[in-house]
Structures are given as C-alpha cells and as structure tokens.
Amino acid sequence: MSNEPLLNVKNLKVTFNTPKGEVNAVRGVSFSLGRERLGIVGESGSGKSQTGRAILGLTAANGRITADELKFHDVDLANLTPKQWRKVRGARISMIMQDPKYSLNPVMTIGDQIIEAYREHHKVNAREARHRAIDMLEAVKIRDPERVFNSYPHEVSGGMGQRVMIAMMLIPEPELIIADEPTSALDVTVQLQVMAILDDLVRDRGMALIFISHDLHLVSSFCDRVLVMYQGHVVEELAASALHEAKHPYTKGLLNCLPKMDGDHSDLPILEREASWAEG
Amino acid sequence: MIEISKLNAWFDDHHVLKDVDISVPANGSFGLVGESGSGKSTVLRTITGLVDDWEGNILVNNKELGTSRDKAFYRLVQMVFQDPFGSLHPRHTIDRILTEPVNIHGLGNSDSRVIEALKQVGLDNSFRFRYPHQLSGGQRQRVAIARALILEPKVLLLDEPTSALDVSIQAEVLNLLSRLRRDLGLTYIMVSHDLAVVAHMCDDIAIMNHGRIVERATAGQLAEGSLEHPYSQQLYKAAGGYDRAVVDSFVDWD
Numbered sequence: 001m002s003n004e005p006l007l008n009v010k011n012l013k014v015t016f017n018t019p020k021g022e023v024n025a026v027r028g029v030s031f032s033l034g035r036e037r038l039g040i041v042g043e044s045g046s047g048k049s050q051t052g053r054a055i056l057g058l059t060a061a062n063g064r065i066t067a068d069e070l071k072f073h074d075v076d077l078a079n080l081t082p083k084q085w086r087k088v089r090g091a092r093i094s095m096i097m098q099d100p101k102y103s104l105n106p107v108m109t110i111g112d113q114i115i116e117a118y119r120e121h122h123k124v125n126a127r128e129a130r131h132r133a134i135d136m137l138e139a140v141k142i143r144d145p146e147r148v149f150n151s152y153p154h155e156v157s158g159g160m161g162q163r164v165m166i167a168m169m170l171i172p173e174p175e176l177i178i179a180d181e182p183t184s185a186l187d188v189t190v191q192l193q194v195m196a197i198l199d200d201l202v203r204d205r206g207m208a209l210i211f212i213s214h215d216l217h218l219v220s221s222f223c224d225r226v227l228v229m230y231q232g233h234v235v236e237e238l239a240a241s242a243l244h245e246a247k248h249p250y251t252k253g254l255l256n257c258l259p260k261m262d263g264d265h266s267d268l269p270i271l272e273r274e275a276s277w278a279e280g
Numbered sequence: 281m282i283e284i285s286k287l288n289a290w291f292d293d294h295h296v297l298k299d300v301d302i303s304v305p306a307n308g309s310f311g312l313v314g315e316s317g318s319g320k321s322t323v324l325r326t327i328t329g330l331v332d333d334w335e336g337n338i339l340v341n342n343k344e345l346g347t348s349r350d351k352a353f354y355r356l357v358q359m360v361f362q363d364p365f366g367s368l369h370p371r372h373t374i375d376r377i378l379t380e381p382v383n384i385h386g387l388g389n390s391d392s393r394v395i396e397a398l399k400q401v402g403l404d405n406s407f408r409f410r411y412p413h414q415l416s417g418g419q420r421q422r423v424a425i426a427r428a429l430i431l432e433p434k435v436l437l438l439d440e441p442t443s444a445l446d447v448s449i450q451a452e453v454l455n456l457l458s459r460l461r462r463d464l465g466l467t468y469i470m471v472s473h474d475l476a477v478v479a480h481m482c483d484d485i486a487i488m489n490h491g492r493i494v495e496r497a498t499a500g501q502l503a504e505g506s507l508e509h510p511y512s513q514q515l516y517k518a519a520g521g522y523d524r525a526v527v528d529s530f531v532d533w534d
Contacts, residue, residue, distance in 0.1 A: 044446055187315040189515070214447070220521075259451075263479070268454060
C-alpha cells in the first residue's frame with residue numbers, strides 16, 4: 001500500500017453570497033490525505049461540513065470555492081464539468097450523510113437504490129447487480145438481507161437505514177469516503193455498532209476516510225489523525241492518540257467543558273473564545 | 281417532592297411504561313437515562329399531563345394527581361423541552377412568549393417578571409423584543425428555561441435540555457441549571473441519553489430500557505462504574521468512545 005497522498009487540499013476557501021453579504025464558511029484549509037482515517041471536528045458553523053462538501057463539489061449554488069490546490073490523485077476537483085464529476089462522485093469518492101431518513105429515496109425499495117448505485121458505475125446485468133447488492137447488505141451485518149432488499153426506507157430503523165447508506169456508498173468501491181456525522185442521529189450503542197461496520201469495511205478494502213463530527217472524543221477514538229476547526233480555520237492538527245496533548249486553547253476548552261462521570265457536581269469550565277482564534 | 285409508584289402507560293396497545301417507581305426529595309435532582317424508545321420522556325410527559333392512558337400513583341408535593349391537571353399544578357411544575365427550535369413560537373417576540381404564562385395565570389406585574397426571568401437565565405434586556413430566529417440555539421434554550429421559571433415553579437421537568445446544543449453551549453446551560461436549582465431551591469427530573477450529563481447533574485439516577493427501570497445508581501456509584509445490570513454496563517461502556525473489542529461484546533436488547 002503506497003502512502004502517496006490521495007487528496008491534496010491547499011488554501012481551500014468557501015464563500016457564500018447571502019442577502020446579508022458574504023459569509024466566509026471555510027477560510028483557508030490545507031491538508032493532505034493518504035490511505036488513512038482523518039477526523040474533522042468542530043462545533044456548528046466551524047466549516048467542517050462545508051469542507052467535506054467542497055471536496056465533492058456539493059457546495060450550494062450561492063457558494064464559491066477557491067483553492068490553490070484541490071486535487072484527487074491527478075484530477076483537479078476545482079475545475080470539473082458535470083460530466084466529469086459523474087465519473088468521480090460515487091465511483092471514486094462518496095459521501096455518507098447524517099440522516100438516512102432524508103438521504104434515502106422514500107418511494108424506491110432499498111434494493112433498487114443499491115442496485116442503481118452499483119450499475120451507475122459498473123456494466124453488469126440485473127441478476128449480477130442484485131447478487132452484489134445482497135452481498136453488500138450482508139457485509140453491513142444486516143441479518144435478513146432479502147427482506148431488507150425488498151423494504152422501503154420507512155420500514156427500517158435508523159441504525160439499519162444508516163447501514164443501508166453505508167452499503168450504497170461502498171458498493172461502487174470508492175477510494176475515499178467522506179462521512180459527515182454519519183452516526184449522530186443514532187443511539188450510542190447503535191452508533192458504535194455502525195462505526196464498527198464502517199471501520200471493518202474501510203480497513204478491508206483499503207479505503208481512505210474523512211470522518212466529520214462534533215464529537216472530539218468519538219473521533220479521536222476512531223481516527224488516525226484529527227483536524228480541529230474553528231470559524232473556518234484549522235486551529236490544530238493532532239494525532240488521534242495524542243488528544244490529551246492538545247495545545248490550542250480551543251481544543252483544550254472543548255475537552256474541558258464536557259461533563260464527566262466523576263461524581264463531581266461543581267460547575268463545568270466555560271469555553272472563553274478569543275478573537276485571535278478566528279484569524280487562524 | 282415527587283413520589284411515583286407503579287406507573288404504567290400505554291400508547292394504544294403498546295405498553296410503554298412498566299411499573300416505574302421514582303422518588304425525588306425536595307431540592308433533589310433525579311436523572312433518567314436510556315436510549316430511544318426506553319420510555320424516559322414518557323415519564324415526564326405523563327407527570328405533566330401529556331399522556332392520557334396511564335395507571336398508578338403520582339404524588340407531587342403530597343398531592344395525588346388525577347386525570348387532569350389544574351392551573352395550580354402548572355404553577356408548581358414546569359417542563360423544558362429538547363428542541364429550542366420547536367418549542368418557541370416563531371412569530372412571537374421573546375416578550376410575548378414570556379408574558380403569555382403570566383397572563384394565563386393572572387399574576388400581573390408582567391413587565392418586571394419578564395425582566396427578572398431574563399436576568400435569571402443570563403440574558404440582558406436587549407433580547408426582550410427579538411424573535412426566536414434572531415437567537416442562537418443556546419439563547420433560545422435560555423428563553424425556554426425563563427418561560428418555565430416565570431411562574432416561580434418548584435419543580436422543573438427537563439427533557440434532554442442540552443442535546444441539541446454544541447458542547448461548549450451545553451456546559452453553559454448545565455451550569456445555569458445547577459445555579460438555578462441552588463438559588464431557587466428547585467427540584468429536577470432530568471431525562472437524557474447521555475450518561476455523563478446525568479451523572480454530572482443528578483444525585484440519583486435510573487437507567488431505563490423498554491419502559492422499565494433496569495437499574496438505579498447514585499452519582500457516586502456511576503463514577504466508580506459499579507453497575508450490575510448488563511444493559512447498564514453496556515451503556516456505560518458505550519459512553520467511553522469507540523473501541524472495536526467493546527463493540528463486539530454488545531448484545532441487542534430488542
């Protein structure tokens with residue numbers, strides 16, 4: 001396995017034109033990604049999701065992306081035509097969204113949706129595609145794949161729906177998965193079970209993963225490396241195992257303000273924000 | 281302050297609360313933890329009169345509750361809901377949102393009450409004539425708490441009051457709730473899916489699964505991790521973050 005970077009991002013900026021003027025959601029983010037798991041952590045409005053969406057060209061129409069470099073292998077993601085995007089999205093980079101309730105098609109069976117995802121990128125007949133889809137549902141540990149194949153999204157639970165999403169995103173065998181809060185809508189034990197499935201599949205297939213989340217602890221227990229974002233900037237980059245060595249006051253503040261199970265009822269430390277953090 | 285015994289509740293044929301017993305002393309803070317569908321919110325909704333089909337005994341301030349709740353009950357007991365986006369009227373100003381309960385209860389003096397309630401939750405007067413959409417999530421949750429406090433209740437029922445908020449804002453709201461309980465001598469029942477939040481806020485904790493309390497613990501016992509029921513142990517382990525080996529030990533409880 002080569003450690004040559006899959007993705008190079010240099011000075012990425014995402015700006016939205018709104019009736020109230022320009023909003024700078026991402027203000028100069030740079031990182032490179034090999035075959036590893038990278039966590040992007042931040043609070044609401046930190047620009048973590050917009051960073052992920054910009055990589056896949058999913059920025060809303062009133063948004064503008066600029067970057068000194070935005071390259072996936074040798075593909076320049078900043079200047080693709082819609083036709084060229086279709087060869088990248090799903091096939092080589094795909095995205096798992098937060099809520100399966102909104103990201104699955106409610107009037108199409110789960111099986112048909114997975115088959116559609118597969119046949120978009122692979123020329124196979126219907127029987128072969130069905131076979132692959134059932135295999136994939138088994139791979140995400142769905143106990144009765146035949147039944148789920150024929151079900152509609154509203155007939156399955158949230159945890160099951162998210163497994164279906166993972167199956168659909170992984171079946172074209174992309175090299176890079178961007179997961180944007182993939183488990184935040186789930187109960188904590190189901191969340192960890194879904195993450196274990198993602199963990200195994202990404203590892204077995206040698207994929208790279210960008211895991212976007214607000215939960216610093218969860219991300220650092222799952223990823224190799226973590227970027228901490230605040231107001232559109234990366235304020236700190238950490239090896240996930242070195243979370244306790246965080247130096248930036250924002251990262252430390254985020255860790256300290258979490259309630260702990262130590263029987264101590266005294267007030268939690270409050271995160272005091274400093275204007276200088278937003279300048280990167 | 282609150283004594284609940286043998287509480288059972290149904291949604292149509294679905295038995296959602298099974299023999300729930302809870303006892304909270306005055307100025308105490310009781311936590312209910314569980315996953316979705318465990319019935320934890322239903323306990324609060326039954327106390328406050330939002331569930332019709334229930335049996336059992338609920339005593340609040342030594343008074344037994346019947347099928348309906350009178351005005352006096354709501355002056356004693358108020359509820360704060362999870363989603364500050366859904367629980368404030370989008371087209372009412374903060375002033376109107378806070379004045380309404382004062383008028384319903386005919387307390388009078390609404391002007392000074394609104395100012396006082398905003399002060400209690402740490403919002404200055406400039407928020408008074410704004411609309412909910414002009415506030416952040418944390419500020420909105422403060423308004424929801426102010427609306428509950430304006431009737432000077434003795435009991436607050438808190439249904440996941442911080443789970444829609446960022447962790448830094450959650451810390452501020454939890455500190456606010458702790459301070460209010462100290463200063464005003466309030467009694468809390470707090471519902472959360474987050475074991476750490478409940479451990480931090482409450483003295484006594486009950487863990488619920490499928491409508492039943494499976495285990496009770498004090499904050500001290502939770503700190504030591506000395507839980508006995510396998511379901512609560514699993515919940516405790518899950519709160520520790522991602523660990524592949526721990527996930528393999530999980531059992532489905534449905």
